[in-house]
Amino acid sequence: MSKNDTSNRSSAETIIPLSVSIEPKGTNQNDGLQRRHQFGLTILISAVITLVAGGAWLLHYLSTNSLQPQPIAINPTTNQPKPAPAAVAPPDTQPPPAVDPEKLALDKQAAEQKLAEFLEAKNELDKIGAAEWGGKSYAAMLEIGGRADALLIKKSYKPAAAEYAEAAIIGRQLADRTDEALLRMLQEGRIALIDGDGAVAKSKFKVALMIDPANPLAQKGLKRSQTIEKVLQLIESGKQHEKNNSLSRARTEYQKALQLDPEADNARRALNRVHDLIKEQQFSQLMSAGLTAFHNNEHALARTRLLKAKSLKPGSREVSEALLQVNQAVRLARIDRLRAAAQKAEQSEDWQAALKSYLAVLEIDRNLQFAARGKERAAEQIRIAKRLDFYISQPQALESDKQLANAVLLLNEAKEAQPRGQKLTSRIKGLARLVALAQTPVIVTLESDNFTQIAVYKVGKLGRFSERELKLRPGTYTVVGARDGYQDVRQKIVVKAGQQALRITVKCRVKI
Template sequence: MQSVEKAIEESRAKKKAIIKKSLLGTLVLIVVIAMGGFLVFMLPVTSTEERVPRNENDTTSSPSSIEANQQVFSEAQRKALQVALSKTKEQIEAMSTRVSHSERFREAATTIENKLDDAFNAYAASNYARVEQRLNEINDDNSALLNAFELAYTQPYEKALAAFNQNDNGTAFNLNRESLSVNPQYALANTLQQRIDVFEQVQDAYEQARIGKIENNITKQQQAYATIVRLDPLREDASQALAALNKQQTDTQFASLLAQANRAIEDKDYGVANRVLTEAAAIKANSEEVRVIAQRLKTLIAGENLNKVEEQVAIFISADEWETVSLLAAKGLTQFPTSTSLLKADKNAKAIIESRRQIANFQQRPERLADSNIKQAAMLALKNAEPYFSQSEKLRAQADTFKKMIDDVNTPRAVTITSDNDTYIKVLGVGIVGEVKTKTIQLKPGTYRLEGSREGYRSVIENIQVTPLTTDLSVHITCTEKV
């Protein structure tokens, strides 16, 4: 894998740099080593194994050893080692970054990094068994270091928190600083440090809250506890105290608003009552007290509005203005459909208006009243209107006029007929007048045809209209055209 090969190159480069740095220190030893080598050369030769003991840290292998490793480790196993090396490299890099703020742990991390370099060099030399050995050591060392590192910052933090909870702010400060010196990114310690930094301000606020309680000053207490919660949100006692004070103030305000609403209702100041109840509902939207008072207010307002509508209707009834009564009653019934008064007014208005309309229709053509069927319908209309005479003087007057009209229509009117005493006259469909100079006959209101005839002369027809208002009606009929 490319990452493993790259890591190997990095490891080799690192070793070369170390060799260069130590080159000057080893020059002095070269002569000694050369001399020692000469002496060894002069000694009797033994087997290689006996003469050169195997160094555990030596990553070079003899050809036979390399061949044995290659035979034992398959291609799949080598790839698995590559993956393990890459993964371990990532873990060690992450660990080194994490502990980099602590010199003690940074040195321990460097030791593990050196073992990792050795593992990469062993892989490059195909010494796979040594790679496995180093990886196991590295994993064990990494776990041990991380455990020690975690204890190094968590234990001081826990002690600092305990001291802080006992209000020992100095001890808490020192212990928490120790924790942060190991791990500056430890969130709990950073949070505790913020609380430590505002400790004195918080204590001052607690004192203000205590004084406010003695003075029975709720506002002062609220401000003090609000300051504490703002500076140190983890102070649960302050949060609970602030919530209790807020609830107490809300309950007091709510009770005051209900009392105001009840007083306004008693004073029939329904506008104020409605406004105050709206404010109370904003505090406790689902309050049963608000619901009960609001229902009472609604009933009272509805009753007051009904009274106003009924009063208006009564005014127009007394004025005999039934068209307006009908409009007001119909509108009122949309809001108060069960009002007995409005239902009665609506019924009477409709009946009176209809009676007046029917009578007016008959009055427009009074001559039709001479017909028995029409007259009978007119009499029925009068009968239907009669129950409402006591409520509408206008209807009564209209009916009286109509009755007189009916009588007048059926009362014969005087009609004077003049002629030459030679023309024979008759009223078609009624009777014979005869040959006259002048004659007065009685005809009921209506339309009539008068015919005049004379031997040797052309007959003539005259149409006359007798109305209830007819007086001194005169008609002249003579036959003057010879044939």
């Protein structure tokens, strides 16, 4: 209601909106009767005053304006004074039709009740910011309420009550649309955030919080609206750095924007984009450095760079192919190094080292024939060398006929082994000399008394004799003498290779 409407109503009659709550019937009837008596008395006094005032005015008018006949104009061109206008009789003032005071009071009470309902609906809507989201419906409600106010001032109570009722209905309908209004305020607030209009966003989210004070989206949106303009400035600054290819600075700006507003999706997308660009840049640099090192045969460095590039793009076909080439080059280079080491070990007849290198090559690629053959060759050389060293270090083993035969076979095998270096040749010569000595018999002369039966282990029974010459290979022999009635004698003979002739006496001298 406007101020003018309020003043007019006050000058005519004070109308107090009724409360929505209804008092007990007895109290209302007493108040109604009292108001009807007061209203009737007021009407009567007003009518008397009106009649007295009208009569007084009529008497005053007739006394000052007497009724005279009007002269007829003969010559309109002559300058004669104009006749005075004829007196106009005042209109008949008839009192308004009689109104039932009791009915009028009831109509007024009904209008005031509807006014109270309308004001209650309007107050509830104002609390939830309906002026911001009610649109035409809210404006229509106010317009109808204004018309109702005017009718109430004119004491047109029934039409006023109808208008208030219609306005209250619109208000209740608006109240039923708060969920829809909340969604619209949130959506318009989000759009304002996207547009960077912090003031509009703030207004929309405030209204949303009037509708639902605990709404988390509205709370978050209101908080974002306070920093959105600064956030957009940082994002724009980051874009300029991107255009200038200053990716690190752009990243810093986007990170600042996200610190101010962690919900800023555009800042997050921009940051992710810059991360990807930086990653792509780093990837290209690592690939270039890796391939350069590869072409310079710096395989370890190349592999390190390419592995870093792969960590940035695990699924990159480009880096996989480059790593395959580098790994192949590294593999071939290692095979070459191992092969060279094996060949060097063979030349120095270090067959253990050669075998180790060939085995390492076969771990890389079991199909490499040179390594397979080298492994067999080295193993054979090691086996022959070990057996040769055994006989050379323990020549007494050759005293056994079996071991001597094995040594002879070993010599034949060693002479056929290839390659035959100086060490192997020296071993062969050493064993050949020992075998020759082991095969060369030493003359051993046995003396006896023609009474003692002589037997030599590993040779046989020799019988009785006074002297007998034996040719024995180097070794240890046991000579036993036996004679009836005498104690047996036993004597050990050690025949050494290259030893001069031996003379041994074997006789039984001790009688039993």
